[in-house]
Amino acid sequence: MTNHGGCAILNEMITYPDRKETRKKFQKTGMPWWSNEKANLLLVPIFSAMDGTVLYSIMEECFLQSALMSIVMAFGVAVVLNILPLVIAKFLHGAIYKTTKHGLTMFAVFVAGFLLVYGGTVYLRFAYSDMYEQENQSMTLENTVSEEKVENGTENVQEISEKRRKSMAVVTLLSISPLITSLLGFAIAYVSDDEIRRKVECLELEKIEIDEKISEIDAAIAQMEHYMEEGIERELTFDEQAMNAAEDEIIARGNVMKAQARFILAEFLSNPQATTKLSEEMLLKDKEPSVE
Structure with missing residues (x-):
């Protein structure tokens, strides 16, 4: 304003x-x-x-x-x-x-x-x-x-x-x-x-002091909550990035393991043509977009 x-x-x-x-x-x-x-x-x-x-x-x-x-x-x-x-x-x-x-x-x-x-x-x-x-x-x-x-x-x-x-x-x-x-x-x-009047005056001033302390505590709590929210969001972002990286690594390792399995299976069948065919299928599947 x-x-x-x-x-x-x-x-x-x-x-x-x-x-x-x-x-x-x-x-x-x-x-x-x-x-x-x-x-x-x-x-x-x-x-x-x-x-x-x-x-x-x-x-x-x-x-x-x-x-x-x-x-x-x-x-x-x-x-x-x-x-x-x-x-x-x-x-x-x-x-x-x-x-x-x-x-x-x-x-x-x-x-x-x-x-x-x-x-x-x-x-x-x-x-x-x-x-x-x-x-x-x-x-x-x-x-x-x-x-x-x-x-x-x-x-x-x-x-x-x-x-x-x-x-x-x-x-x-x-x-x-x-x-x-x-x-x-x-x-x-x-x-x-007049003791009652003096006590009332002291309580009125004390109330103002208490209001001030309450305001300071509320401000501290709000600031702490703000920092906590920022920290939680930052931690969640880091966790999400780490999770995505782990997923990518697992998928990559899975692809490597698939290729190795196909190659081993082809050798086990003792058919070079089958090995070539399996390798081509593997490459074609790797190039196809994944549907999630």
């Missing part, structure tokens, strides 16, 4: 590596950039550092005896809060697909552990909410005029309640922030760590 420049695609041959690359691109169409496993490896340390910095301000007030303990506890709790969602997502998939033994039990255990750790940090923030109130008070004293105070130098009830409300807003925001980062980590892990 000849393509006279009518369609360029006819001059190109789609290979199995091309099919694999096309399948890989198709598999990535439903996966946004943030659902990549590498994105989670980058975001988890960032989230942990952010949560650890927030927790450090509280731990510093709790562990006044040791500054090192406050650092270790703050960033240790932050790492736990961001790693647990990844484990929870893994066991949730196992529980849904029923591919992990006791997957539902392990899912419930790690969810309970996450809630305990997160609940402890929230309770700690609310217990030390006055530290945010004091910071607001000092900032207010530096940025407001003296008319906001009463004559005896104490704050009125309305100002105290306002400062309390602001401190509670800060505590609430700082309590929600680790939960949001944990939920983001859980969502990324749940989308990117």
Whole structure:
């Protein structure tokens, strides 16, 4: 089949590596950039550092005896809060697909552990909410005029309640922030760590590889059969030629034996004329075309 420049695609041959690359691109169409496993490896340390910095301000007030303990506890709790969602997502998939033994039990255990750790940090923030109130008070004293105070130098009830409300807003925001980062980590892990989807993708690529191997084996078998057919035909031709040569040789030997038999018979009869007559008959029969 000849393509006279009518369609360029006819001059190109789609290979199995091309099919694999096309399948890989198709598999990535439903996966946004943030659902990549590498994105989670980058975001988890960032989230942990952010949560650890927030927790450090509280731990510093709790562990006044040791500054090192406050650092270790703050960033240790932050790492736990961001790693647990990844484990929870893994066991949730196992529980849904029923591919992990006791997957539902392990899912419930790690969810309970996450809630305990997160609940402890929230309770700690609310217990030390006055530290945010004091910071607001000092900032207010530096940025407001003296008319906001009463004559005896104490704050009125309305100002105290306002400062309390602001401190509670800060505590609430700082309590929600680790939960949001944990939920983001859980969502990324749940989308990117779908074992059934990954197995299907691996099987699709493996199917292409198997098709390639089958094609190679079929081509090898066809080539071998072609060579076998040529060899058989060649052998049959050689056998036929050898058989014809053997037949010719046998016929020639038979003719020689006939002549010798006639000659011997003529001598045995002691009749020279008979010998001549037999020789002439032999020659005439040799010249006659054989009818097969």
